[in-house]
Amino acid sequence: MKWNDIGNQTCSVARTLAIVGDRWTLLVLRNAFLGTRRFEDFQQHLGVTRHVLASRLKRLVEAGVFRKDAYQPNRHEYRLTEMGLALYPVIMAMAHWGDTWLDEGKGAPLVYRHRPCGQLTTPTLVCSECGEPLDPRQVTPLAGPGLSPGTLPRPLPEAG
C-alpha cells in the first residue's frame, strides 16, 4: 500500500498520518509550536534537507495546517492555522511520553507553565464526560456513523 492510499482508509488515524505521518513533519510542527516560522529557521534548527523541508511545508499548507503569510515580497512565514493548533495534543502527548519513558535520568528538557492557573503542568488525556484520565483498558471502541464495514481487525458493537 502506498502513502496516499492510506489517507483514503476509513480510519481517522490513517487519515491523520497521511498528512503528518512522518518524522520530519512532526518535528516541523513541534518547532512551530516553539515559535519557528521561517524556512531557514526550520532548516537550520532541524537539520532537515531543504528539499524535504520544502515538500513537507507544501503538504502542510495544502492540507490547511499552515498558512503562508508574506512578510516581504517573495518571503513568507509559515504559521499554524486553527487546524494546525489543534495538533497540539498530538505533539504534547509525544513530548510527555518521551519525558516519561526516554529521559535517561536527566529529567525533561522542557517543562510547561499553564498561564491561566500559573502551575507547571503535565498534559493529561482525560474523559470529556467524567474528567478521569483515560486508560486504554477501560475504553471500548464502538462502530460510529462514518465506519465502513470490513475495516476493522474484529467486529465491533454499534454505538448507542
Next chain:
Amino acid sequence: MKWNDIGNQTCSVARTLAIVGDRWTLLVLRNAFLGTRRFEDFQQHLGVTRHVLASRLKRLVEAGVFRKDAYQPNRHEYRLTEMGLALYPVIMAMAHWGDTWLDEGKGAPLVYRHRPCGQLTTPTLVCSECGEPLDPRQVTPLAGPGLSPGTLPRPLPEAG
C-alpha cells in the same frame, strides 16, 4: 541528519519519533490498541509489506513498546507493555484530530465508551493542575533540567 541521530537529540519529541515516528509504526500501534496481536493479522489488516512489518515490530520490541509472547513454539503474539499502553494518548490525539478535521461529513468511524463512567467520551488534553483544556497559546515552555544549550529555536526562561 539521519534517523538514529534524531533520537539522540535533547528533545523528547525527537526521541519519541525515533521509535514511533513513521506511519506504519503508528498504524501498527493503532491496531494493537484495537486488539491485534499477531504478525499475520497486522500484515493483512494494514496491507503493510511483511518486510517492513517485521522491521517495525523488531524495533518496537527492542524499544520495550511490545512484548513478544510465545503462544506456541515458534509463534508469538505482540502485546503492548506498560510503556506501549502509555502511547494511548498519542494515538487517541491523532484519532480525535482526524475525526474533527478530516471527517468528510460522514462522522467518526469509531466512537469510544469510557466504561467507568459509561459515557461516550471525547479524549481531551487538560492541565494536570487545574483540569482545564490546554491551549497552546496559554502554555509557556520553560527550560527543564534535561535541556542542553543550543537545542532550541530561541532562548527560553528557566523553570522555577
Next chain:
DNA sequence: GACCGCGCGTTTCTTTTTGGAACCCGTCGT
C-alpha cells in the same frame, strides 16, 4: 510417518524517497 497448510519471517529485485550539495533568483542594505 509422509503430506499439507499455516504462521512468521527472510531474500531478492525494482521503484520511491531521502540525504547532500550545488545552484538560482529576487530583494534589501550599503
Next chain:
DNA sequence: ACGACGGGTTCCAAAAAGAAACGCGCGGTC
C-alpha cells in the same frame, strides 16, 4: 552596483519501501 540573504529548485548517490517469491518449523490428518 554589489554582495549577502532568504527561500527555494536541481542533480546525483544512498537508503528505504513495495512486491513477490522462498524457507522452515510445527501441528493436524490420513
